[in-house]
Amino acid sequence: MKLPALTRATIIRRYQRFLADVVLEDGTPVTAHCPNTGRMTSCWAPGAPVELSHSSNPARKLPWTLERVDMGAGWVGVNTSRVNDVVAEAVLAGRIEALGGYRELGREVVCQHPHHPRSRLDMLLQGGERPDALVEIKNVTLLEGDCLYFPDAVSARARKHLDFLLDAVRQGRRGIVVFAINRPEGSCFRPAEQIDPQYAERLREVVRQGVEVIALRIHHTHDGLNAGKLVPVGE
Numbered sequence: 001m002k003l004p005a006l007t008r009a010t011i012i013r014r015y016q017r018f019l020a021d022v023v024l025e026d027g028t029p030v031t032a033h034c035p036n037t038g039r040m041t042s043c044w045a046p047g048a049p050v051e052l053s054h055s056s057n058p059a060r061k062l063p064w065t066l067e068r069v070d071m072g073a074g075w076v077g078v079n080t081s082r083v084n085d086v087v088a089e090a091v092l093a094g095r096i097e098a099l100g101g102y103r104e105l106g107r108e109v110v111c112q113h114p115h116h117p118r119s120r121l122d123m124l125l126q127g128g129e130r131p132d133a134l135v136e137i138k139n140v141t142l143l144e145g146d147c148l149y150f151p152d153a154v155s156a157r158a159r160k161h162l163d164f165l166l167d168a169v170r171q172g173r174r175g176i177v178v179f180a181i182n183r184p185e186g187s188c189f190r191p192a193e194q195i196d197p198q199y200a201e202r203l204r205e206v207v208r209q210g211v212e213v214i215a216l217r218i219h220h221t222h223d224g225l226n227a228g229k230l231v232p233v234g235e
Contacts, residue, residue: 001086002224006051006067014044020066022050032064035079036139038152043076043141043183044069051075068220075220077182080139082225084122086218087137087178090227091125098214099135099176103127109134111164121164133174136161140179140215142192148181148215148231149192151199159199162206169210177203179215181231189215190234204235 009022009030020034032052034040044050049070055063067082068075077083088107091099102125109124111134123135142152151158165175179189193200207213217228 001082001089001226003067003082004053006053006223007064009050009052011044011048011050011066011069012046014040019062020044020050022052022064022066030064031062032066033060033062034066035081036066037080038141040078040141041152042143043071043078045071071183074184076141077139077218077220077225078141083139083180083182083218084137086225086227087135087180087216088123090216091123095227096214096216098212099125099133099178101128101130102133111167119160119164121161131173133176134165134168135176135178136165137178137180140181140189141183142195143183143186146186147188147190147234148179148183148186149190149195150179151192151196154196155199158196159202162199162202162211165211166206166209169206175206175211177211177213179213179233180218181215182218184217184220186231188232188234 009024012021014020018034020032023029051067052064053067067079068077090096094100104126106124108120122137125133138150140148140150142149168175191200191203213233215231215233219226219228
């Protein structure tokens with residue numbers, strides 16, 4: 001997947017969750033939108049190199065968007081909206097075996113659950129020899145030691161998505177979580193029990209009942225993103 005034109009800068013601070021003060025290479029200070037609801041622990045620090053995209057939409061309050069940060073080992077993707085497009089592109093190209101063999105790919109699928117209000121999941125795969133598959137994609141950037149973790153903040157919304165995926169399994173479909181590993185380091189993935197023990201336990205519960213888990217490495221090129229190999233998943 002090709003990214004929009006990118007501009008180099010240096011990050012100074014991130015605050016109020018959705019704002020980042022950066023300095024462009026020519027010395028111009030700007031405030032960029034930070035499209036990431038998590039804490040972004042381990043994927044930004046004052047003085048780190050970043051890349052931004054720019055929008056000419058006059059309706060936007062902040063024309064700059066923080067796309068990725070270099071923490072010393074390569075780009076870390078912090079724009080959570082990008083990974084859905086990368087995964088969809090890889091599925092359509094047949095590059096993810098576990099999600100292959102389907103003729104139709106739907107996006108932003110509305111789901112119902114008796115104990116939750118209506119919600120949207122990222123993808124519905126249909127028209128294959130295997131049962132239809134409901135897929136939720138999570139951007140993973142938290143690195144501790146040699147392992148990557150999700151979530152990086154307590155997330156009731158992420159737990160709710162697991163309930164929708166379990167419903168799909170009980171209805172005879174597949175329910176799949178794709179953890180998109182959006183940085184080059186780390187050799188394994190685990191749920192972040194140290195941050196959100198309820199999510200970690202719920203993930204283990206739904207996996208025991210048939211929900212599938214995939215951890216997929218996302219590679220960054222100079223102007224884009226692409227899907228790489230699977231990463232081992234631990235409990």
